[in-house]
Amino acid sequence: MSRGWLGSTHWLCAYSNTLHGEKGEIKMKIEKSIEIAAPPERIWPFFIDPEKVVQWSITFREFRFIGEQRRGVGTPLYIEEKAGGPLMKMKFEITEWVENQRVRLKMISGAPLKSYEQLWTLAPTDSGTEFTFFEEIVFPLGVIGKLIGLAGQGSSHKFVTEMQSKLKSLVEAQSN
Numbered sequence: 028m029s030r031g032w033l034g035s036t037h038w039l040c041a042y043s044n045t046l047h048g049e050k051g052e053i054k055m056k057i058e059k060s061i062e063i064a065a066p067p068e069r070i071w072p073f074f075i076d077p078e079k080v081v082q083w084s085i086t087f088r089e090f091r092f093i094g095e096q097r098r099g100v101g102t103p104l105y106i107e108e109k110a111g112g113p114l115m116k117m118k119f120e121i122t123e124w125v126e127n128q129r130v131r132l133k134m135i136s137g138a139p140l141k142s143y144e145q146l147w148t149l150a151p152t153d154s155g156t157e158f159t160f161f162e163e164i165v166f167p168l169g170v171i172g173k174l175i176g177l178a179g180q181g182s183s184h185k186f187v188t189e190m191q192s193k194l195k196s197l198v199e200a201q202s203n
Contacts, residue, residue, distance in 0.1 A: 053166040067149040083194035086110040141165040
C-alpha cells in the first residue's frame, strides 16, 4: 500500500482486498482541505450552479442538471470530465445535500470505473470556511485498473490542489 501525507492532503492508492471487500480491487482516495476567507453561504453557489462549478473544477468540461430537479438528494447530473485520460461522459446523482455544508456526487453510469464519488464539504472557521474535497475512485479489476490507479494518483493530487486554489480565488475575489 502506498500512502502520502502532504500538509492537509491525504491520498491513498491501494491494491487491496479490504477496502471494499472484493479481492484485487484498486481504489484511489484523495482528501484535501483549504481555508477560504468567506462564509459557507458565499461558497455554496459554486457547488450547485453549473456555470460556477466548471469555473473551478478544472477537470469538468461540462456539468449540467438532467431533468427538472435542481437541488437535493436524487438530483441527476451529466458530467464530462477530462483528468489526464480520455474524456469521460458520465451520469451522476446527488446522494447527499446539506445546504451550505455538503454535497456528495456519485457516478451511476458512463465511465469504465467500478465506482466514483466526490464529496465537497464546508465547515465554518474563525477566519472563513474550510473547504474539503474528497474523491474516491474504484478502478476495474485487472492489470489495466492497477496501472490506471497508480498513474492517476499524482495527477489527481495536482488537479485537486489547482481546483481548490481556483475556487478560493474566485470566491475571495467576489467578496472584494
